[in-house]
Amino acid sequence: MAGQLGRNPGDFQSDTDLTEAGFESLDVIETLFAIEEKFGIAINYNANEGLAGSSMTVGDLVRMVDAELEKKRQTGQ
Structure with missing residues (x-):
């Protein structure tokens, strides 16, 4: 993320x-794509909603990734 x-x-x-850290919606999407590719997961993120009206934190992003990694572990993929 920092590299982005x-x-x-x-x-x-x-x-x-x-948002306060300077991320725009495209930055978040690019970061999510990189994470998905690295870990072989699919993260449910609505690009149409972007960051508008919500304050997504680093912790929120980590929880999204953790949830998908847990699903992957449970299905044995």
């Missing part, structure tokens, strides 16, 4: 708001 914005990973904490 050219920032230091230490700049981000679990409660860091992605």
Whole structure:
């Protein structure tokens, strides 16, 4: 994530708001695609909603990834 914005990973904490950190919807989508490819998972993210009207945090993103990794473990894929 930090690399997406050219920032230091230490700049981000679990409660860091992605919008306030400078992420735009496209940045989030590109990050999610990279995560999906790396871990072989599919993350349910509605690109049409983007970040508007919500404050997604680093922790929210981590929970989304963790949930998909758990599904993958349970199905043995």
